[in-house]
Amino acid sequence: MAQQVDDARRPPLSRDRVLRAAVALADDAGIDSLSMRKLAQELDVVPMALYKHVANKEQLLDGMVDVIAGEIDPPAHDIEWKSAVRQRILSARRVLLRHPWASRVIESRTSPTPAVLDYMNSIVGMFRTGGFSVDLTHHAMHALGSRIWGFSQELFPASPSPDPEMQAAMLHQLAARYPYIAEIAAAVAHDEESVVGSGCDDQFEFEFALELLLDGFERLRQHGWTSTNQSCA
Amino acid sequence: MAQQVDDARRPPLSRDRVLRAAVALADDAGIDSLSMRKLAQELDVVPMALYKHVANKEQLLDGMVDVIAGEIDPPAHDIEWKSAVRQRILSARRVLLRHPWASRVIESRTSPTPAVLDYMNSIVGMFRTGGFSVDLTHHAMHALGSRIWGFSQELFPASPSPDPEMQAAMLHQLAARYPYIAEIAAAVAHDEESVVGSGCDDQFEFEFALELLLDGFERLRQHGWTSTNQSCA
């Protein structure tokens, strides 16, 4: 009876509802705030109830990755391999920008889920139908690494820039010990005056590296590269 | 008095001793087993004693990264930029292979420590003295991303391969849903018969991608690439 009253307020749990709530919570509050207890609270349920739908927290995270993998645009057909790959990867990137926690979670996964395999399989397929050997495709996939997901490791994760004066002072201090880094920081700071934003243009950086790799792949393919007969130049 | 007896058995704590013990513990037991409590136990000390030497666990991890950054070989001089960069990065890679936990910790750091800045500064310097513009150097650094540290994101982190029969069965099942992935898996499995190891040759994969990027940088430099005048081909 009491449960029925509850049921009126909240639909019954399901694996899907749990996963979607988890994604929403991570989006809103950050991945560090995602605990089984908080998630349960969000769903108006006692923590242990979740364990009827996911085996443990690891599997919850796996499921969350699956959910967002499903948000990536379906693969395009009938276009040349490079555009197809780029398009798919940039779509993945858009998804990951909507879910900033996802990159860290993807990195931490220890074995791929079906949705992840589907995604990777489709990209491998693009190389293969684009005329790449199994060998070269294999190494290209490794070379792409996490870039397949549309993110690259940020070395300095966008420090919040204080007022310009402060910034100039810090730059000066930086220059004493790290002259080369300071040089770049200065150039970036200067660019900012024309472009908006508080750091590097991440999208540009990402696409720059992606094109560099794709062009490299193309060149190797044209030269009939194989791993036993290396001629990178 | 009691403390003096203790002192005979264990030297006094220091930031350095704490950090080294933390690195050793992470090496031996894995980063997941590294807790302030376990570390304190290892040092024969009460957990809170650590907090006189590191502000909190985050700073402990920062310090650990600094320790291993110090293990990277010093930069070489008087050789062309590409060899210098490659050499330094491969040295970093060797360090990281000795400390398998380090890549995950590095990724999780939120602001760079001095030793990290030193390392990055030296690599930036190699590009600059090698004739790269500030602009191109900047983007090259981003393109390298975590590869600067000698690791790349592994998408499938080396699943433990069971007996060959089992493996063949799994491959067959894989082929039904993920034909392209299976194709690669089959090729890798075949290679294994001649080469030892239970998966891809990580070192080869790493160097393949590194050379691809370095060659790409070189080509852009020769063509006088700038970010406002893009001609990647």
Added chain:
DNA sequence: AGAGTAGGGTGTACGCCGTACACGTGTCAA
């Protein structure tokens, strides 16, 4: 010589976390 002070190890306690386990309770099949 005595008082004061700073540095560094200790003990206790709090509020989080993931989750094992035993227990309802509602639904449906036999």
Added chain:
DNA sequence: TTGACACGTGTACGGCGTACACCCTACTCT
């Protein structure tokens, strides 16, 4: 009617990071 099953509940355990109050020692200053 009875039993099985699915699923939400309640309690409890052992771990975590760390705040805070406390010593005890060594050293400085008068």
